[in-house]
């Protein structure tokens with residue numbers, strides 16, 4: 001009797017441990033090329049859902065669909081990004097694609113004036129920008145992906 005309930009308890013513990021193990025990241029095929037492109041962002045940005053922004057750039061895990069310049073643990077948004085945020089800019093496909101091509105020009109356009117910006121990096125290859133967006137879109141609701 002005692003042995004039987006101990007065995008049952010053990011079985012429950014084993015099942016619970018199985019569920020608690022981290023889910024594996026499964027990305028749709030169209031998001032996979034972007035994962036390779038994201039290596040170019042990692043000198044400044046982090047993509048892990050549960051990690052804080054680095055001083056060099058805001059955490060990008062859930063940036064797709066987020067209002068610009070609103071990651072609370074990144075205190076160093078530029079004047080241009082703060083201005084874009086105040087104008088209600090949201091990071092949709094087109095906006096990210098345009099921003100990555102030329103952050104300075106994009107923020108000048110959104111603000112309607114030359115403004116300070118803080119991302120000194122450009123992704124000129126259009127296909128890579130599209131791939132990056134597909135990746136950001138896919139990981140947003142998958143905490144196990146980065």
Ligand code: HEC
Pocket residue numbers: 037038040041042043044045056057058060063067068069070071076077078079080081082091096100116117118119120121123132
């Ligand atoms: C040299 C460092 C650096 C690199 C490389 C870099 N970024 Fe950034 N990024 C920044 C900084 C700094 C900001 C904040 C910009 C500002 O405030 O003007 C930023 C902002 C952003 C934002 C807006 C975030 C928000 O919270 O509104 C997006 C989107 C973004 N970067 C995407 C990327 C992607 C995608 C890549 C790679 C393809 C990349 N960045 C590469 C430094 C970098």
